Amino acid sequence: MASLSTNLTAFLIIAPIGIRRMVCSISLYLKNPSQYKSRIWYFSESKWRNFDFFTLLVLLPFASFSQLFFFLAFSGHPTFKFSFLNQSLVIFLFWVLLILINFRGSLGKFDTNEGFLYVFAGIGFLVEYMMNGRGVIGVGGMVYGILGGLGVLCGGCCLYLGFFPKAFFAEFMLSAGLILKATWVLQVGLSLYTDAFGFKGCDKVMILAGQGVTDVKCALEEDKLRGMALMNLVFIGHTIVVIVFSFVVFGVLHCNKRMRYGETSGPLLGEIGSERVQMMPTISEFEIE
Template sequence: MASLLFHILASIFLFSYGIYHLLLSIKSHFKSPSPPPSKPYHPFPSSSSSHFLKHLPLYLILSSILLSILYHSILSSISDPLAPVHRISSLQSVASLLLFLLLCLSLLISSSSSPLLPLLPSDLIFCLASIAFAVQSFVSFSSSSLNSSILQSKCDSVSSKISAASGVLCFALALDPRLFVADIALAGSLCLQGLWVLQTGLSLYADGFIPDGCHRLLDVVRGIEGSTKCDLEESQLRAMAILDLVFVFHVVFVAVIVLVVYAVMARAAGVRRVGSYEALPTSLVPAMAVVGSNHVQMKALTNTQA
């Protein structure tokens, strides 16, 4: 029950923060006349001058990282002879989370105008985030290759690919912070990771969502490596195909969310487009009328002289 609860909480946070980053990135894009540089972190929009309220998202990120470190530390302390590699995998997860913790603390200290650390540039933050996602991807890939459960190995493998995509997007933003598409895709990857964390928890620890032919082992501690297995090869192939199908649904769902949010924000910002042409500003209409009038007068004068 604790493992399923942890995956649900982690999913809610990742998905919520992805939506938050998506909204503020699109809002910043429409407010600026020129493409603004992407921000690795958007302060909470509030009229209050409170430092805590302004940087509330950072504090929430910090709390979630600490909770994840505590969860994996507890898992690493569990000894089970039927799951020999789970302790190493849990320690690897703790080590990768320490990178995100260090990045979050650096952002928090630098944003508080502390003399201990100057304000970090966006490209450096994106570069560090890219390294953290790369390490997280490597840890998930290592866990998938060592896991004795085909079902759990598949979940870790997909998570590794999502983290790798997030790392590539962060690296692209480190090279050019004005890549709006990469910023939006990064927010979408966070939402997708949140949905997949939830799917992993349901597929491994919720009896109603475990694929047919797979089951939890009663003699293995729930939540560690190998606690959910598929006995027959046909069941394994079917379970993997189901997870692939569900992953495609998650990708489509995130794409729809991004398109809907973009359309709503564009409408709220007053953006209107007809085909490949944009509506001219109203301030240019009188000037064009004057130019057109002068053109007609010059043409009439030329005909008269002729």
């Protein structure tokens, strides 16, 4: 169960996270590629610059509880009633992930392994894939299927980073996958829940009476097939735009150090410095020898 407003909200949340993650990870990689290590979240030195993180930490429980309320109050078909419960569970999993990240970042003694957090995030994306678009068939089912595939991509990258945190290509794919997921969420809202961007010869998503499923009702089978082909073409366009955008960001950050995240200060630079100190022998050790 979704609408243009919920899809737009998801886009406004996921897109900035993906872009910020891409900028931060590329900046960290360009500082010293040989010492690169992925971070579960890229914190800033100033708390105000972590506004996105703390905003999600506050808003996600409200979103989860609202979906749970709809589950308890909705008296329609069980398929759609339990879709609210599924969405509440997915939101709750990512909220728990943020809590674990917050504890790890704020309490030095609470040394949560980032590999575990990446695995937890990967499981969250895979749960989202299993819950995504349940009860939606036809053109809508195909569109949500692509969205679920992007969830699998993000989940797979998280699981890989959980075991190989120095794999920059997995971090790059995760960031690009989040951005693509955000743009496709918005495309889903525009294509399935509006008349202006809907398919020719088809209506908006509606519940089929007595079947407990949702579908885009098309006058002709030809209109349905044309809608599927169009959405496949649109997805290819989204993918090309995101890939080009990703390489442009990499090129700009490579050429302009001033635009890199944490170039002169901040925890990222401190973490790199501490790793170098651990790997380099001290002067006293040479003197003893």
